[in-house]
Amino acid sequence: MAEPSTRTVSRALDLLAAVCDAGDVSLADAARRTELNSSTALRLLRTLEGAGFVRRDDDGVYRPGLRIVQLGAQALSAESLVSLAEAPLRRLVEATGESCYLSVPHLQGTRGEHGIYLAMEEGTHSIRHTSWVGRTVPLEGTAVGAALRGDVPDAGPEAGYVVAGDVVESDVTAIAAPVRVPAADREGRIVAALSVVAPSYRMDETTVTACGRLLAEEARSILHAVETADS
Amino acid sequence: MAEPSTRTVSRALDLLAAVCDAGDVSLADAARRTELNSSTALRLLRTLEGAGFVRRDDDGVYRPGLRIVQLGAQALSAESLVSLAEAPLRRLVEATGESCYLSVPHLQGTRGEHGIYLAMEEGTHSIRHTSWVGRTVPLEGTAVGAALRGDVPDAGPEAGYVVAGDVVESDVTAIAAPVRVPAADREGRIVAALSVVAPSYRMDETTVTACGRLLAEEARSILHAVETADS
DNA sequence: AAATCGCGTTTCAATAAGTGAAACGCACTC
DNA sequence: GAGTGCGTTTCACTTATTGAAACGCGATTT
Known part of the structure; x- marks a missing residue:
């Protein structure tokens, strides 16, 4: 301010x-x-x-x-980022079978930063669970947090995504990729993260790698959609 | 003000x-x-x-x-009405197989009142469709609107719910019941509506009646939960 | 081409809207 | 009983807020 x-x-x-x-x-x-x-x-x-x-x-x-x-729900439904992420989230669920999420950074006063979930699509395996919209997630120790902070390899086999055993829920593997929008620098600015969360017993190394790459790809598809809309 | x-x-x-x-x-x-x-x-x-x-x-x-x-999503996830409606919504889906919604009144400046959807549970038949959270619904000509206005029979075979061919989506039948919280008068105050929405071809008269009664019952279960929490 | 209209932005004199210190009653803790 | 913290009210003070006016700009009308 x-x-x-x-x-x-x-x-x-x-x-x-x-x-x-x-x-x-x-x-x-x-x-x-x-x-x-x-x-x-x-x-x-x-x-x-x-x-x-x-x-x-x-x-x-x-x-x-x-x-x-009321106003938040109304604004959420009108939020272009949520709209743009809908198809990628659904594709991710179809490809992985797991629940997928969109989250954004969330300023929390003097108490440091968190992420907050804005959208989800449920996996095909899942037992029904409660809505995650509006839940916050720590930026430290989570895949979502790392993605939102930009703490993601940008070269090598794991380029574009990050994997974590999630501290919020144990025996769970989370993979996340940052969503960027065009900015002055070539890298763009991180505005959100896409993530997949699944029980660890379903996530062997090959599956993690495949999921990670899909996530990175879908994150890039959102960037493309933004760039296309801007021109 | x-x-x-x-x-x-x-x-x-x-x-x-x-x-x-x-x-x-x-x-x-x-x-x-x-x-x-x-x-x-x-x-x-x-x-x-x-x-x-x-x-x-x-x-x-x-x-x-x-x-x-962000703040709206956070407040939505913490909203007790949404939490209280979660189990009833899920029971309604299990019993009817149709998509079910929670909505509340929404003041919209000088442009009259609408309702706004705060929560939904998808039906088992449904093709996946976009999130309804945050969408508004007119108070006139819709089952949700009638329920939120209290324009619901309180006696007779259709006590506690209202049925409408929905003006927002054609060939769709919507049934809604008002959710009340304790107030000074015996009737309580309407704070929300539960609704079921399905294609009309799946909703013959018997099904409509059964659905309606379930809705009224689940709406009452929320009132009970509120009363229990207050004592 | 000139006039008109509406928009968004800036400026500044005027004032009333907003502020915080102090006082008070209450409940709780030691 | 004394001390502490809370929530609420009061009021003198001042500065934060306001709206009218001016201006440039683009679009529309005459």
Whole structure:
């Protein structure tokens, strides 16, 4: 927030982000997280509450309100990156049989960065499991995190993807590839990651390699789609 | 916005909603929708843009930014209503084989109200189709809309649900039931709708009735879950 | 070609909108 | 009982915010 901006609004948006990141937060904690005087925070949170962006139940704790859910869901459905990734995700599921995901970087206030899942397609083997949209994933120790950080080999047999035993779920192998969009430098800018997650017993070395290469290929297909749309 | 609030923040949130509702909007149109002076709107939109809530491409049009997508997705995954509806949605799919949805009311500025889909479970028959999360549905002429408006028989053979040939998609039958939470009156307050959508050729009268009753029952199970959590 | 219209952007005087320190009551802990 | 932290209210102060006006530009109309 180094650019000229409307200070009051910036403060309110910081509070909104703090509530969403924390999931539930007291007034005092919200004020601390945003380094605001508590009466200022109270006033701004009351405005956010009145507009439905946060809610406050009888326990006095602030939580995200339906308005951010509504607008976020609406924006998610209109998000071009999600649309562009849909066909690649589906192709990946057809080719691998495993569940595949699109994730993007997610700033989380002062608590470092995470990734966040925006879309998924379920694998053909899978027992049904809960929706991953909106879940966050650490940038350290995960394949998705490494892809989002750009910590990916760019030459050799594993070029374009990264493999990890996922720290979030054990006995699971995750493979991820960064999705780039055109930028000033030749490499492009990483805006998302495609990933495949499967139980390790199904992922021998040959399968991992094949999956990884598919991922890298589909990530490039998204870049191509962006470049085509731009010209 | 009749309560004491921070005017500047309220204005910025109105602009954010206008951008999300419109999908793409010029500065002049955003200012008109929110009845703000254009230099005020420019300044507030610049703040929203700086914080990532809206973005402005070379065409000068404002669109939702990644930040609202991120926070919205995060809030969606934490939303208790979505969690509570997950098992009922899955049971409905198992019992009917059709795709099932959770939707909530969605205020859309001065343009009347819509519903918005927050969750779905795909049916077992279905050809894969695109994600419905975030899509809006008119309140008039649809089963979901009627359920969200409470325009549902509360006695008789069709108590608790409503059936419509869906105006959004033809040759489709939609059945919906309102989800209520405890409120001061005995009826409770409608906060969401469960719906089943299927091609009409699969929905004879007996099937419709069975589906409808299941929907009403599952809607009641959510109410029970809420009441249990509150006590 | 000239006039008109609408758009987006910048500037600045005016003011009222927003702020934070202080006070207070309450609950909890030692 | 004393201390601590929380949430809420109050109010004097000031600065953050505002909108009218000006301007350049492109598109449309006369």
